[in-house]
Amino acid sequence: MLRTHTCGDLSEANIGESVTLCGWVDSYRDHGGGLFVDLRDRYGLTQVVFNPPDTSEELIELSKTLRTEYVIQVTGNVAARPEGMANKKMSTGAIELRCTDFKLLNKSKTPPVSPSATGKDLPGEDLRLKHRYLDLRRPEVQRTLLLRDRLIKGMRDYFADHNFADIETPVLGRSTPEGARDYLVPSRVHHGTFYALPQSPQLYKQILMIAGYDRYVQLARCFRDEDLRADRQPEFTQLDVEMSFVDGDDVIGVIDGLVAKLAKEHLGIDVPTPLPRMTYDEAMERFGHDAPDLRFGMELIDCSDLAPKSDFGVFKSVVEAGGHIRAINVKNGTKQYSRRGIDGLTEFVQGLGAKGLAWFRVEEDGKLGGAIAKFFSEELLEEFKERLGTEPGDLILFSADKFAGTCRILHALRTKIAKEMQLYEPDTMNFSWVVEFPMFDYDEDTKSWTAMHHPFTAPLEEHLELLKTDPGKCRAQAYDLVINGSEAGGGTVRIHDSEVQSQVFELLGIDEQTASERFGFLLDALQYGAPPHAGIALGVDRWVMLFAKLDNIRDCIAFPKTQKAGDLMTDAPGTVDAKQLKELAIKLDM
Numbered sequence: 001m002l003r004t005h006t007c008g009d010l011s012e013a014n015i016g017e018s019v020t021l022c023g024w025v026d027s028y029r030d031h032g033g034g035l036f037v038d039l040r041d042r043y044g045l046t047q048v049v050f051n052p053p054d055t056s057e058e059l060i061e062l063s064k065t066l067r068t069e070y071v072i073q074v075t076g077n078v079a080a081r082p083e084g085m086a087n088k089k090m091s092t093g094a095i096e097l098r099c100t101d102f103k104l105l106n107k108s109k110t111p112p113v114s115p116s117a118t119g120k121d122l123p124g125e126d127l128r129l130k131h132r133y134l135d136l137r138r139p140e141v142q143r144t145l146l147l148r149d150r151l152i153k154g155m156r157d158y159f160a161d162h163n164f165a166d167i168e169t170p171v172l173g174r175s176t177p178e179g180a181r182d183y184l185v186p187s188r189v190h191h192g193t194f195y196a197l198p199q200s201p202q203l204y205k206q207i208l209m210i211a212g213y214d215r216y217v218q219l220a221r222c223f224r225d226e227d228l229r230a231d232r233q234p235e236f237t238q239l240d241v242e243m244s245f246v247d248g249d250d251v252i253g254v255i256d257g258l259v260a261k262l263a264k265e266h267l268g269i270d271v272p273t274p275l276p277r278m279t280y281d282e283a284m285e286r287f288g289h290d291a292p293d294l295r296f297g298m299e300l301i302d303c304s305d306l307a308p309k310s311d312f313g314v315f316k317s318v319v320e321a322g323g324h325i326r327a328i329n330v331k332n333g334t335k336q337y338s339r340r341g342i343d344g345l346t347e348f349v350q351g352l353g354a355k356g357l358a359w360f361r362v363e364e365d366g367k368l369g370g371a372i373a374k375f376f377s378e379e380l381l382e383e384f385k386e387r388l389g390t391e392p393g394d395l396i397l398f399s400a401d402k403f404a405g406t407c408r409i410l411h412a413l414r415t416k417i418a419k420e421m422q423l424y425e426p427d428t429m430n431f432s433w434v435v436e437f438p439m440f441d442y443d444e445d446t447k448s449w450t451a452m453h454h455p456f457t458a459p460l461e462e463h464l465e466l467l468k469t470d471p472g473k474c475r476a477q478a479y480d481l482v483i484n485g486s487e488a489g490g491g492t493v494r495i496h497d498s499e500v501q502s503q504v505f506e507l508l509g510i511d512e513q514t515a516s517e518r519f520g521f522l523l524d525a526l527q528y529g530a531p532p533h534a535g536i537a538l539g540v541d542r543w544v545m546l547f548a549k550l551d552n553i554r555d556c557i558a559f560p561k562t563q564k565a566g567d568l569m570t571d572a573p574g575t576v577d578a579k580q581l582k583e584l585a586i587k588l589d590m
Contacts, residue, residue, distance in 0.1 A: 002073055002105075008044025012094050014078040021046060021097065022105070024137065025070045026116055035063045039074065039097075040115070042142050047081070047096040048074050054098040063099070069108035069115070069134075075101040115139070125554075129568040132559060144556055147266065148544045152219060154262050155239055155540075162254065164217040164241070169204035171197060171221065176518050181225035183234075191585040197223035200537060202454060203522050205242040206494055209533040210525045214244035219540065225565075233541065233553060234565045241491070242535035248477050248493050251534045252277075252433060255481060255489065259431050266547055267429060277433040280475075288326075288407035288414070290434055293485025295424035298414050300326050300406070303398070306383055312375035314358065318400040326399055326406040328414055329388050333395025334361055336421050345397065348416065354409050360384070360396040368396070415485065426549060430484055436460065437478040440471050440507070448509050453478050455504055456522075457492040467503055481538065483546045491536025498526040 003022040010019065026040035034051030049055075050063040054077060066072065076099040087093030113128050114121075115137035122128070128135040135141060156166070175182045175196035182196040198204075201220050208216050220240045226232070243251060256273040263271045276294075283292050286299045307315035307325040315325050330337070337345065346357040360368040368381045368390070376384070388396055397413055399406040418424065439459050440449040449471055451457065457476045459467060466474040477493035495501045501523065505515045515523065544556040554560035561567055581588065 006043035007039050007041040007046040008091055010046055010078055010092050010095050010097070012080065015080055015095060017078050018075065018100070019078060019097065020073060020075045021048070022073045023071070024108075024115070025066050025068050025072065027068065028066055030064065034060055035066070037063070037066060039072070040137075042146075044091055046092045047087075047090075048076065048099055048102075049096050050099045050102075054100055059099065059102060062104075063102070066104075067108065067110070069111050070104065071106040071108070073103045073105055074099050126562070126568060129554075129560070129562065132569045136558065141555070144544065144548045144550065145558060147548055148540075148556060151262060151266060151544060151547060152540065154265055155219070155258065155538075158258050158261055159215075159217040159241070162215070162257075164215040165213055166217055167208060167213060168218060169198070169201040169208075169220065173198055173204075174518075176203065183223045183225050186584045186586055188583050199224050200238065201240050202456065203519070205240060205535060206456065206522060206530075206533065207525055209242055209244045209494075210528065210530045212244075214531070216240075216242045216535075220537075233557065234561055237540040239489075239538040239540055240535070241537070242533060244531040244533045246532070246534050248435070248479055248491075248534055251491055251536050252479055255536060255538070259481075262543075262547075263429065263431070269429060271429075271431055275431050275433055275481075277435050277479075279436045280434055280438065281436070283434050284403075284407055288409075288411035289485070290437070291480065291482045291485055291487045292432075292434070293415065293418070294430045294432055294482075295428050295484060296418045298328050298330065298418065298423070300328060300410050300414075301388055302326050303384065303387055306380065306387065307400075309380050309383075310376045312358075312372055314356075315398075315400055323401055324403050324406050326410060327388060328397050328410055328417075329390065330395040330397060330417055330421075331391070332393045333417070333421075334393050336417075337395055342395075345413065345416075349399075349409050349413065352409055352412055353405075354399065354401070358398040358400065360390075362390045362392055362394040362396070364392050366390070366392055428484075429546075432482050433479055434482055435479045436475045437480070438472070439463075439467075439474040439476040439504075442472060449507055451504075451508060452476065453490065453492050455508055455510070456494050456501070457504075458495045458500070464500070467500075467507060471507055477534070479536070481536075483543075486542060486546060487539075488542055488546065489536055489538035491534065493532075493534040496526065496530040496532050498523055498530075501526060 004020045007021055007023050021039055023039040023041040026038040026045060029036040034049060034055065037048045037050070038045045039048050050060050052060070074097060076097040078095050079098050081094060081096050111134050113123055113131045113134040115134060117123070117138070118140065172185060172195040175184065175194065180199060182199065185195040185197065187193045187195060200222050201218060205216055218240045220238055221235060222238055223235050225234060241251070253274065256275050259275065260271045260273050263269050280290055283290055286292070288300050303325045304319055307319045310316065319325060342359060349357050358372050359370050360373060361370045363369050368385060373381065390396065399409040401409065438452050439457065441452055443450055453476060457478055460475050460477055463474045479491055480487050481489040495504065502515070541553050541556050545553050548556065550556060559567065559569065566572065
């Protein structure tokens, strides 16, 4: 080994020892007679002093050629820092290494991304991703990736302790579109055919249950060619779990235990289990979203029955057309949002497709004021006050639209306002479940049903008949884990009866021939003694983002893609030469 210790190891207990460190020059300070260097590796920083009598004149002169990011090896004596010079912000701040010998291992050009940069000093993300090898040296990024490592180890240990078998499934498989586009891989051997990179190991893990491996787990790489957001990547990692002879409650119970373990180990908090649950319908009624943030209140309140009593034409016409009038009560909101602030909120919802934003301000005397108040009688205003639970200083914001529209607008407002008014502590973590999702969505454009989760999801047993009579009311044995308003995992009880599976395919417009072509191997397997089984997939990247209190999932991945699915460091995707295309029998139409 070129070193005896790391740059985060040394303390007062090592004073008097001769040690050797290796690392990068983080900073250097020339104080005339000698040089002070902060030497960095992923474990920390150690101050190295090049000064007589420990360091020879020859080495002192050589040390003056050092620059940031040079890689060096230093041997020296550990000593206490002079009185009053200790740095309590550093784990090694009580000591320094007085150099007796050092070796330059490699030079560095002036880095376009400084590993010491933080906050406003950070260059733009594109530059950092282009030189990701430098960005990865930043302690903040290293802490995140090391947290990721520990979280994954904790996940592996937990499932190993619960008798799960870690089994790999293929990366090259058959295209079975699940809502997003597949990444396709052309076959050189079978011209005109393609493999697909997995969107998930869904079908394989169901096959494993049929094969008798009753507890399966895998850290699976998955790929989806879809539009990106701050919390999505084209390739991602999920913790994939499947169990036999269980129901949804059993799967939820296992994940409850995992949440409690990891929250205690990495956040130092005790999470009571079982985690709270609410149905999808309740979540949409109370919070307007299927992954509600429960760190604060501000629940949605339906006022549709009161609106027709007013003279406010907007409210009346929406209700007459079958729409809804719903509101949120922003407690003490008038202190945060002046009239100009409300105009800003109005512009915000207009950007989301709303025509405007109706509002009441609760005056000091408790009366409701604002531009629309004149359209309401005193008696009706009192009804609104009682319904909305108003107090002086509150701000009432309305959405008038179809139910889904009010959900979208008020959820966005609720989230924005809670952040701006700091309605929760940044370190707060809230874990919950949303269950009993609809089985299907109705696509108005195609006039057809689509699967809310995936087509292998089982309906509630008491809703089996609704598959034939009223699919829109059919609820699924589906469950999503929600952390701080983000979906952190989703799972379902699977269909293990081939007849029910065929019935769902038919409802989704997947005819027998198409089902056989896409999923024939699963349908065949279901006829050979398939056990009841259920599972879940947890988004590892998103877990790391949430546990690290970050806003962007790219910060949680060593080599992420941009929002246009590109890799700026390697310049992928790239072109290939004509010979490769010819071997694959591919012609480009460009």
